[in-house]
Amino acid sequence: xxxxxxxxxxxxxxxxxxxFLTFPALFYAQAQKYNPKVNLAIETYxxxxxxxxxxxxxxxxxxxxxxxxxxxxxxxxALFDKATKNIEFFLQDQLSKSxxxxxxxxxxxxxxxxxxxxxEKEKYALDFLKIVQQRPSIITDTLLLQGIMxxxxxxxxxxxxxxxxxxxxxxxxxxxxxxxxxxxxxPKTWLAEEAEMPETIQQFTSYYGKGNEKFLVVVxxxxxxxxxxxxxxxxxxxxxxxQTKLIRTDTATIDGRPAMIVxxxxxxxxxxxxxxxxxxxxxFVHKGKLYCLQGSIGPVKVSHDLEHHIxxxxxxxxxxxxxxxxxx
Numbered sequence: 001x002x003x004x005x006x007x008x009x010x011x012x013x014x015x016x017x018x019x020f021l022t023f024p025a026l027f028y029a030q031a032q033k034y035n036p037k038v039n040l041a042i043e044t045y046x047x048x049x050x051x052x053x054x055x056x057x058x059x060x061x062x063x064x065x066x067x068x069x070x071x072x073x074x075x076x077x078a079l080f081d082k083a084t085k086n087i088e089f090f091l092q093d094q095l096s097k098s099x100x101x102x103x104x105x106x107x108x109x110x111x112x113x114x115x116x117x118x119x120e121k122e123k124y125a126l127d128f129l130k131i132v133q134q135r136p137s138i139i140t141d142t143l144l145l146q147g148i149m150x151x152x153x154x155x156x157x158x159x160x161x162x163x164x165x166x167x168x169x170x171x172x173x174x175x176x177x178x179x180x181x182x183x184x185x186x187p188k189t190w191l192a193e194e195a196e197m198p199e200t201i202q203q204f205t206s207y208y209g210k211g212n213e214k215f216l217v218v219v220x221x222x223x224x225x226x227x228x229x230x231x232x233x234x235x236x237x238x239x240x241x242x243q244t245k246l247i248r249t250d251t252a253t254i255d256g257r258p259a260m261i262v263x264x265x266x267x268x269x270x271x272x273x274x275x276x277x278x279x280x281x282x283x284f285v286h287k288g289k290l291y292c293l294q295g296s297i298g299p300v301k302v303s304h305d306l307e308h309h310i311x312x313x314x315x316x317x318x319x320x321x322x323x324x325x326x327x328x
Contacts, residue, residue, distance in 0.1 A: 036210040038094050044147035045087045046107055048080055051132065053111045058125045061118060065125060072129040083152040090154065146208035150189040157206070157213075158316035160187040161323075167192075169202060171217060172327065176201045180219055180289065181327020186320060190215065212300070213313055215320060218292040227288040231260040236283070243267045252282065254293075255326045259284035261318075265306070268299055275299035278306040280314060282321035293321050 059069055092100055119125050153160040169192065171182035176198070191209035192202060199218050206213040222229060229235065233249045240246055247263040262281040267274065277298035284291050295317030297309045 034094070037207050037212070038091070040143070040147045040207060040210050041087050041090055041094075041151065042103065044083065044144060044151060045091065045103075047144055048084045048087070048148070049107050050111055050114075051080070052084075053115060054128065055132070057115045058119065058128065062122055062125050065122070065129065068126065068129050072132040075133060079152045080148065083148045086151045086154040090151070143208060146189045150207045150211070153187070153189075156315075157187065157313055158319050160189065161185060161316070161319055165189070169204075169217070171201055171219075174201050177219070179287070182217070182291070183325040184217065184293075184320060185323045186215065187316070212298060214294075214296045215317065216292075216294040216296065218294060220290040220292070222285070222288050222290055224288075227285075229285050229290070231258070231283055231285065233260075236260055236262050240264060241266075243269070252321070254282060254284050254321055254324050257284050257286060257326065259321075263310070267302065274302050276302050276304075276306070278310045280310060280317045282317075282324075286326055291326075293317075293324060295320070 055069060055073065058065060091103070095103065149160065149165060153165075165188040166185050167188050167190070169184045169186060171177045171180050171184075180201070186204050187206075189208055190204040190206050192204055193209065195201070195203045195216065197218075199220050201217045201219060203217070204215045205211055236249055237246060244264050244266040247265060249263075250261040252259045252261050260283045262283060263279070264281070265276055265278050267276050275298065277296050277300075279294055279296045281295075282293040295313060297306050297313060300306065
């Protein structure tokens with residue numbers, strides 16, 4: 001498997017600023033050891049570096065277009081710069097120094113090759129700047145757009161919702177939901193996926209399905225005698241299986257209903273491995289059903305400390321739960 005790096009391709013006829021960068025198949029001999037999020041980071045990084053280089057090339061060749069460049073960058077520069085910085089931090093953490101250096105050198109070389117020839121006409125440069133200004137239409141690859149957005153909000157995942165980049169999920173529209181009415185607001189970059197467990201109506205995965213963070217909508221039918229179940233630390237403790245460690249509980253209100261916040265860490269044992277998942281669950285009872293809105297991190301190796309990771313995503317998980325709307 002090779003790292004394919006697609007930086008940017010303009011569709012206008014005869015445009016010179018053409019960016020379609022592909023690593024040779026042997027660029028990384030062990031590319032398959034990297035996870036999908038690393039691949040997404042590299043593809044996104046190549047696009048961002050390629051576009052930045054193209055803008056600098058236009059500025060050098062056409063100094064009179066300085067104001068046009070500033071206008072083109074205005075709507076997206078902050079987002080793109082933030083994504084670039086966060087991707088660099090992420091890749092430096094995931095790759096060795098030599099691998100990251102090779103990546104940057106290869107990118108610089110290929111971008112330099114693509115931009116060797118001068119831009120034939122000022123009109124081509126202006127066409128390019130117009131597309132940069134209309135950011136959504138630049139990026140024809142939806143996954144690439146999701147990559148930029150995901151990494152731009154890597155430091156503060158909850159800010160994506162706060163800034164209005166939201167997708168709405170209505171539980172009652174799902175075939176697995178019966179007599180359930182619930183509406184959620186989730187980050188736009190989280191991919192909705194079907195879940196295997198019958199109680200899990202839907203799951204959402206960060207980085208457009210390539211991250212290690214999930215948010216699940218889980219609903220259990222309660223026995224008749226438990227329809228008036230009052231959630232408390234005691235009742236929660238009785239529900240937790242032996243392989244799960246209770247870390248803390250707290251009270252909350254979800255759409256006017258009393259709820260419990262439960263943080264747990266579950267150990268997963270398979271034939272060849274032992275991993276764990278950290279979860280922050282928002283639980284409440286409504287019309288004979290137990291609802292669990294669950295944010296999770298993992299699975300990771302049992303030696304991995306998830307304390308910092310869960311704290312980073314807790315504001316997002318709390319925001320999703322706080323905005324939940326329960327049908328009457």
